Amino acid sequence: MNTKRSANRRNKKELILEKAIEVFARKGSQQTTIADIAHAAKIAQGTVYVYFDSKEALLNECMQVIIGPELQGIIDSTKDIPDTMERLYEFFVKHITLVKEKPYIARFLTMEARQNEDFYSQYPDYNPLKRYIDHVVLNADIAIAEKRIRSIDTHAFAILLVGAMDFAMSMWLIQKDNLDIVAIAANIRDILKYGIND
Amino acid sequence: MNTKRSANRRNKKELILEKAIEVFARKGSQQTTIADIAHAAKIAQGTVYVYFDSKEALLNECMQVIIGPELQGIIDSTKDIPDTMERLYEFFVKHITLVKEKPYIARFLTMEARQNEDFYSQYPDYNPLKRYIDHVVLNADIAIAEKRIRSIDTHAFAILLVGAMDFAMSMWLIQKDNLDIVAIAANIRDILKYGIND
Amino acid sequence: MNTKRSANRRNKKELILEKAIEVFARKGSQQTTIADIAHAAKIAQGTVYVYFDSKEALLNECMQVIIGPELQGIIDSTKDIPDTMERLYEFFVKHITLVKEKPYIARFLTMEARQNEDFYSQYPDYNPLKRYIDHVVLNADIAIAEKRIRSIDTHAFAILLVGAMDFAMSMWLIQKDNLDIVAIAANIRDILKYGIND
Amino acid sequence: MNTKRSANRRNKKELILEKAIEVFARKGSQQTTIADIAHAAKIAQGTVYVYFDSKEALLNECMQVIIGPELQGIIDSTKDIPDTMERLYEFFVKHITLVKEKPYIARFLTMEARQNEDFYSQYPDYNPLKRYIDHVVLNADIAIAEKRIRSIDTHAFAILLVGAMDFAMSMWLIQKDNLDIVAIAANIRDILKYGIND
DNA sequence: GATGAATGAGCTTTCATTCAT
DNA sequence: GATGAATGAAAGCTCATTCAT
Structure with missing residues (x-):
């Protein structure tokens, strides 16, 4: 249970990171919105903030x-x-x-x-x-x-x-x-x- | 008259460019607002748009x-x-x-x-x-x-x-x-x- | 069993109420999040909704x-x-x-x-x-x-x-x-x- | 010119204050949105920020x-x-x-x-x-x-x-x-x- | 019952741009 | 030409609530 949950958590975080890198790279970080990233990862905007404190923190990661x-x-x-x-x-x-x-x-x-x-x-x-x-x-x-x-x-x-x-x-x-x-x-x-x- | 007007026009445009370079360089273009530039040049925000079509056009110049x-x-x-x-x-x-x-x-x-x-x-x-x-x-x-x-x-x-x-x-x-x-x-x-x- | 369950239920509800009073009083109800209360009571956020219909209902209780x-x-x-x-x-x-x-x-x-x-x-x-x-x-x-x-x-x-x-x-x-x-x-x-x- | 402008400015600020007091009083400051106030004053949301630094500043005034x-x-x-x-x-x-x-x-x-x-x-x-x-x-x-x-x-x-x-x-x-x-x-x-x- | 990840509506705030004066 | 008040779209972020597990 816990491991599966934990795995999901890591996967989702990695999914967001992966998509964020894609979008940041394509549009530049300033032109990229959280909505862009959420859309690319097919999740809700709020979900990004479950895993990252802010857009800046996401960029840094x-x-x-x-x-x-x-x-x-x-x-x-x-x-x-x-x-x-x-x-x-x-x-x-x-x-x-x-x-x-x-x-x-x-x-x-x-x-x-x-x-x-x-x-x-x-x-x-x-x-x-x-x-x-x-x-x-x-x-x-x-x-x-x-x-x-x-x-x-x-x-x-x-x-x-x-x-x-x-x-x-x-x-x-x-x-x-x-x-x-x-x-x-x-x-x-x-x-x-x-x-x-x- | 015409030449003087034209000179004024060029002077004001150059003034804006000069101040814009200063502010863009200091804050980065994304962090710079038209208000910043207008303030630095001691003109109204609207005046910037008399000489430049957009912020981007100003940056390019x-x-x-x-x-x-x-x-x-x-x-x-x-x-x-x-x-x-x-x-x-x-x-x-x-x-x-x-x-x-x-x-x-x-x-x-x-x-x-x-x-x-x-x-x-x-x-x-x-x-x-x-x-x-x-x-x-x-x-x-x-x-x-x-x-x-x-x-x-x-x-x-x-x-x-x-x-x-x-x-x-x-x-x-x-x-x-x-x-x-x-x-x-x-x-x-x-x-x-x-x-x-x- | 039933009585024990019922007792557990009452205990958990009272636990939430007790912690909610603490947190509401400290931060004001508007500034308090369900997450704050869940954290104070060391339970999951969702558990609050097992016992109370909404944040407002919790405040009223x-x-x-x-x-x-x-x-x-x-x-x-x-x-x-x-x-x-x-x-x-x-x-x-x-x-x-x-x-x-x-x-x-x-x-x-x-x-x-x-x-x-x-x-x-x-x-x-x-x-x-x-x-x-x-x-x-x-x-x-x-x-x-x-x-x-x-x-x-x-x-x-x-x-x-x-x-x-x-x-x-x-x-x-x-x-x-x-x-x-x-x-x-x-x-x-x-x-x-x-x-x-x- | 200046006096008229200045008068307009003061009037608009007073208009916003007046409407804000109304709305704040009716809904409570926490429940009141800037959109509510802007709507009550029949202005755009951004206009509120021409006259007040923040919602809190407006409330204080x-x-x-x-x-x-x-x-x-x-x-x-x-x-x-x-x-x-x-x-x-x-x-x-x-x-x-x-x-x-x-x-x-x-x-x-x-x-x-x-x-x-x-x-x-x-x-x-x-x-x-x-x-x-x-x-x-x-x-x-x-x-x-x-x-x-x-x-x-x-x-x-x-x-x-x-x-x-x-x-x-x-x-x-x-x-x-x-x-x-x-x-x-x-x-x-x-x-x-x-x-x-x- | 208990969980907590996921949601998305809704918030405050910013700012390039417009336009009546 | 020059102004600056007004605009409103769009952004980042929050959080009560839901629901699959």
Whole structure:
């Protein structure tokens, strides 16, 4: 009984989260109404408030669902690649692949994330791309220690890499057809590796 | 008379635009009301609608004012630097300087710009950073032709450079104190120049 | 079995009533939600509706519980005081004592009771202070018949006495600290007894 | 121009206040919706918010309108009666007359006033009947100094008088037909003057 | 009987937009 | 052109009540 009830509860909450992510991503959080989400989930508006305190709380949980499993999943899935730079490259590619499969993630990362300044100020660690930055810095530090790359400023390197990822995503969202994002990834790798100098 | 009237008209329209940019940048366009702007410009709310069809039209004109003079100004002011790569680096630095002086520009470029998907879809060329991308691609192509740099994919290079600029700006907006954006610029230059390989 | 069941039923209903009185008195009936009461009674919201038809019905039963045992108790406990006026004074004092011990009673008498105009119109006899008025009139009539007091308008006298009690309670609810309600009672007695004339 | 506009503004605000008092008095503030008031004033709901910050602010202004001019008017209009006790009696009678003419005042004084505990805590001086209490205390003190009445506790006396007024109003609101409130006033005067003792 | 998730009508409040002056 | 009072649609949110379990 309890387990079934509890399962229903979790399912309903997850259903709302899932639909909310969809709608938020499609319309933007400001343009999305609770009525939109309730309609998408085929529930009454009031039901949303059974599971979430407010629209803002719902949005925050959506972001954490994305930031948590999805982004961490990418970091984790590349963990075992031995070559450090290969690992970062794979990380880059997997991120792009994820975004191509679930464009709403890009939507959250590049758009919603930037609007919630208050959210950031309160929980700076939830900044989704901050996690990426940390990951890149960590790996680049290792690569330097292992003498696989020269001694560079790893924070600047992380901004280059993550900034390029983020920007490529943004552009891809707008002009999907004209952007071969996978080819771009390979070329970015080449530039970062050898530089632009002769 | 006519010219004077016309001048008044232009002045009042420019006054509204100027104040709107200020308020939009400070509060975000969604949080900004027409009343806020009218108050900032010390005019009546109805007057805004004498010069602009709607709030959205006003926002769009604000973006064009920024994208136009301000960003083009940076491109133009670095036009005469002879060395191509030096020119791009100066462009990068001037952009950062501009943003540090007028943070509302960053606000528009990194936040507002991404919210107006409709705007983009309708007018893809108004994408502010698109102009930067074009500028970087153009210059990198020249640099290759002049054999100042090796033959790279200039589009990927542009994404790296502009993406890093944009991302650094975003981070700087959130955590101004902990980000020495000028030092980062220098380190990014170094990485792009020589690559990370030994 | 049946008796036990019935006892359980009565117990649960009394539990709800008891907790409802507490919560209604603390927050006011309008600010109180069924969820508040269910929470206070540690039962499910739906259970409230097993015993009461509606929130309003619950409130009405609460009022009757208070008007019944509590107020009647005061009347009864002073029944045996032989001197009529002494009896009324004691009645006054006991009422004050009761209210000081159970302030939620004052809350109901002075606040909730006045809001339910519909309730009154339907059941005028449930007006809690009406019972007091009747009691005072009855006793004053007796006192006159016994020639303990002069022939006054006993209804006016009852309004004076009960009105003063009610008003003193109201003020005491608002500014508990600054009102020595017992001293006031003694002084009111003196005025009523001898009048204000020299 | 300005004066006409300004006059319109004041008129509209007064119109809203007037209608709000009517509706609040008829339905109670909690049961009254902004839509009710807007409908009564034949304006749009939003217009209410042009003149008042919130429903609560509107209610507060309603109370002040009543507490201010109306109650003070009674106090003022009896100022010139030379005999102190006669003055207080006239004050009592005028209050009753006012309430009979504008029953909504009674509604506010006896009902709304008691519900807004928060309001009281914040602005204890706005307590409408507090003003009456002060007035009675002041006059009774004078009467004692003038040796027109004996030395009584004037605060207790004020509670008797104002409490009786308030209670009589409450009862009259509920059972208008069966209460000759003017006769009661005369009898209350008699009791207070000579006491109940032989 | 007991539960509590689900409901949806109804509330207050906001604000882009209009229009008589 | 300029005004700002007026509008009313639409939003987020609450909560008494219901009903399948």
